[in-house]
Amino acid sequence: MQIQSKLPQVGTTIFTVMSQLANTHNAINLGQGFPDFMMDEALVEAVNQAMKDGFNQYAHTNGIPALREAIAEKVYYLYHTYINAETSITITPGGTYAIYTALTTILQPGDEVIVFEPAYDSYVPNIILNGATPVFIALEYPNYAIPWNEVAKKINNKTKAIVINSPHNPTGAVLTETDIQQLSNLVANTPIIIISDEVYEHLIFDGIMHQSMLRYPDLLERSFVIASFGKTYHCTGWKLGYCIAGEALMKEFRKVHQFNCFSCDTPKQYALASYLQGKNKYVQLCIEIQKKRDLFRSLMKETGFVYIPSHGSYFECYSYSKLSNKCDTAFAKELVETVGVAAIPVSAFYHNKTDEKVLRFCFAKKETTLQEAAKRLKYL
Template identity: 80%
Template sequence: MHIVSKLPQVGTTIFTIMSQLAQQHHAINLGQGFPDFMMDEALIDLIQKAMTDGCNQYTHTNGLPALRNALAEKVKKLYNTSIHPETQITITPGGTYAIYTALTSFLYSGDEVIVFEPAYDSYVPNIVLNGAKPVFIALQYPDYSIPWHEVAQKINSKTKAIIINSPHNPTGAVLSEQDIMTLRTLVAKTNIMIVSDEVYEHLIFDAIPHQSLLRYPDLLERSFIIFSFGKTYHCTGWKLGYCIAAAPLMQEFRKVHQFNCFSCDTPKQYALATYLQEEDKYVQLGAQIQKKRDFFRTLMQQTGFVCIPSHGSYFECYSYAALSNKSDTEFAVELVQKAGVATIPVSAFYHHKTDEKVLRFCFAKKEETLLEAAERFKHL
């Protein structure tokens, strides 16, 4: 049997390659975005209690009602926006799944979707699998801001959607209020949808307010807004997230969702419904993770790497132009082999592999992990 690939250009991802190299060379893995420290034991205890209490069967396909109610209350407190838990929130097996489901709910062959690069690696395959065409716009190096004049030029009758991501993976860039005002102007009086990837919603630094689309009723009515429990509570392996959208959009989202994932993990949803009452756990998260970013920055000042400031996410990018003329992929491999530290070359997040000699580092690690990595860099 022979299958004609729907994704002929897709091979082994750079994340898999770098992780395999890290294992082979016993390297510190600052490549993939997951913590190496423990999540809160109180949340683990809540899961165990839910399982012991017998909460182990299917729950509602749209998510445990108590969890959706808690999320609606959270949105009201944070963004002063009323969300109906019955019609506007769906629990999903991770943020990436929610992005795919959102795009699949409205894309048709020939549609165009504006994608900003560097981009999280699931966006383009999701667009292509739905027969649509990604329209690429490069963020402006080195601050990775959006060139809105170019967005205006690329919008046409085929433009079905724009994907935005703030805080941004891989760069940690954050959208400003002015960015949102410009977006509102561009899409007003159009039928353009927005998929807003906000999985790092609470991982935002330097006292910058998160410009969630939940703040803006005119944008909410045309948007699928994606969130992640795994990123918020340091349990990426749980693969639990959720999507919020206007009721008519969510109705279409759920038509796709019900046939791909009848129900998400039940005991974890019970645990999260209770844990969400502890507001400090997410309100104070940004300040806690910023301490790790700042600690890592201080360590990296003693190396030849130059910081490209991050204001959110698990990541910060660094230029190595003063250290090597090699491509970012070659240099990343060399770091694993010679320094014993794995990173991700930022060119992997561009469809044409744009190489600015920049690497992405994950600083969501124990201090001793970051300290050891920086020590190894000193010997380059």
């Protein structure tokens, strides 16, 4: 029996390939974005207690009220924006799911969506699956800034949405106030919707303020804002996140959501509702993770890699042009096989495989892991 593939160009992702190679060669995996250190035991205990207390059946399809209210309180505390927890917040099984649902909510065949590359790998398949067309705009290497003049040229009457990601995966670039002003000017008096991927909102460094769509009423009214508990609390395997949008947008989002994932993990929602009251856990997170970035940078000075500054996320990109002329995919595989360190070739985040001889490393690891990885990389 044969079916016509909806994604004929899609194969095994580079993340799976590199992780399998890492396992085969017993390599240190700095490729896929997950911590190798333990999450807070207090949150683990809170989930255990919720299960013991009997919170093990279906939760409300929109998420338990206590968690949605805690999120609304957090948004007000951080961004001084009031969000209606009843009508504008939906709990989802991870940020990637929320992005897919937001795009599915708004897209019709023939629509166009502006995507900045390098781009997180789920955006383009999501767009194609909904019969729409991705319109690619390359970020300006090496700072990975948005070329707003180019964006203005690509907007037309088919443009349904713009996908924004800050802090950015894979590069760690972040939006500035100037970017926000440019974005606001471009979408004013248009029906363009913003898909704002902010799963690394609490992982932003160097004293920089996160430019969330939640800060700006004119942008928020046309945005789906995506967040992740997994990235914030070092529990990526939980696959829990949420989406915030205005009432009209969220009403349509929930129509799709209810038939795709009726509800999310109940005991974890109860645990997170209470855990969110500890504001320092997410406020101080940037300090904790920046220390890891800075440590990795200092260790990598003894190698031939040159860092491209990351101001957020789990990741920093490094140029290897002084070390090899090989394409980035071949060089990444060589690293695994010869020195036992896995990274992700940044060409994997471009539809046309643009190769700047750059690899992405995940520094959200234990100090000993980062030290051993850098030690191995010195012997290239």
